[in-house]
Amino acid sequence: MQSPLEQFVIKPIFPLHLGQYDISFTQSSLWMVVAVVLTTLLMTLSVRGRALVPGRWQNIAEMLYEVVFGLTREYLHEEGRKYFPFVFSLFMIVLMGNLLGLIPYSFTYTSHIIVTGALALFVFGMATLVGIWKHKLHFFSLFLPSGLPMLMIPLIIPIEIISYLSRPLSLSVRLCANMMMGHTMLKLIAAFCASLVFLSVGLKLVGIIPFVVNTALMGLELLIAFIQAYVFAILTCIYLRDAIELH
Amino acid sequence: MSQTPDELGQKIKEARDKQSPKPAAASTQSGGGKALRAATDLAAALVVGVVLGYWIDRWLGTKPFGIILFLFLGFAAGFLNLYRAQTGQNDKNKG
Numbered sequence: 620m621q622s623p624l625e626q627f628v629i630k631p632i633f634p635l636h637l638g639q640y641d642i643s644f645t646q647s648s649l650w651m652v653v654a655v656v657l658t659t660l661l662m663t664l665s666v667r668g669r670a671l672v673p674g675r676w677q678n679i680a681e682m683l684y685e686v687v688f689g690l691t692r693e694y695l696h697e698e699g700r701k702y703f704p705f706v707f708s709l710f711m712i713v714l715m716g717n718l719l720g721l722i723p724y725s726f727t728y729t730s731h732i733i734v735t736g737a738l739a740l741f742v743f744g745m746a747t748l749v750g751i752w753k754h755k756l757h758f759f760s761l762f763l764p765s766g767l768p769m770l771m772i773p774l775i776i777p778i779e780i781i782s783y784l785s786r787p788l789s790l791s792v793r794l795c796a797n798m799m800m801g802h803t804m805l806k807l808i809a810a811f812c813a814s815l816v817f818l819s820v821g822l823k824l825v826g827i828i829p830f831v832v833n834t835a836l837m838g839l840e841l842l843i844a845f846i847q848a849y850v851f852a853i854l855t856c857i858y859l860r861d862a863i864e865l866h
Numbered sequence: 867m868s869q870t871p872d873e874l875g876q877k878i879k880e881a882r883d884k885q886s887p888k889p890a891a892a893s894t895q896s897g898g899g900k901a902l903r904a905a906t907d908l909a910a911a912l913v914v915g916v917v918l919g920y921w922i923d924r925w926l927g928t929k930p931f932g933i934i935l936f937l938f939l940g941f942a943a944g945f946l947n948l949y950r951a952q953t954g955q956n957d958k959n960k961g
Contacts, residue, residue, distance in 0.1 A: 697879075777939050778943045778946060781911055781914050781915050781918065781936075781939055781942075781943035782944075782946045782947055782950075784914045784918075785907070785910040785911035785913070785940075785943060785947060788910035788913060789906045789907050789909075789911075789947070792909070793902060793903060793906040796902070796906065797902065850903070
């Protein structure tokens, strides 16, 4: 039987090499392209009518827009306008990755730590650069909580720095682990169902139990796909806010 | 009636604040989601601490004291992460 982890194997579609680097166009790249194209189509075509009473697609587009706009407004206030495109792009690429991955035979690129890690490092770098650009050297007071006794300073500063550095790791691992866990579980239970129905003689009817469980799990995965994209957007906002406001 | 752009901006701001109250604090995260967030926050800080300690050891030749010290610092940072996530210091706007 196939391993439940086999779905995460990267397969090249057009093998491509640049020097010693393998830059093949893989199925992971393909689904990223699909995500970008779909997002672009959704956000442009659906609002073309500019109807006052939105249709179905326009409603979806506006809902997504408002979720992220609300976030940037809540955490970054007026400043949030500037960062809205950044946060929205991140939200959409994560959301599309999570959702498209739920289509059978597709590929979930957000289940790869290299993808989520790159996104998280991008957020981390962006937040740090914004902070340094806005506050210059004063930015590093982020690592020094106010009202700290002198004696504690050499202890607290490394702790704060480690805490700060752990953000991209935590952000990327959370998303990747969620996606990988969900998809492995779906595959595992589906395989269990299939083996009961096709292989066993006396237990054919019992196969309905994993089938029902998997159906419920699919709904849960759909929810997790949204929540994880939402959490990614929230944390991006929080990191940006910390850089802007220096708590 | 003439207004300076600043006054107009102030008015727009007031109207906007009145029109859209802050969106209700989102509590979409389930218990399991929170637990997973806590776990990754804690583990990530620990890993960063150990990696930093390892590098410092290699750099300064202080093996094994750097890794021991930074393991504990990483642990402390992990708990700091947990504390921030739980007390909502990260989301102070939500009051």
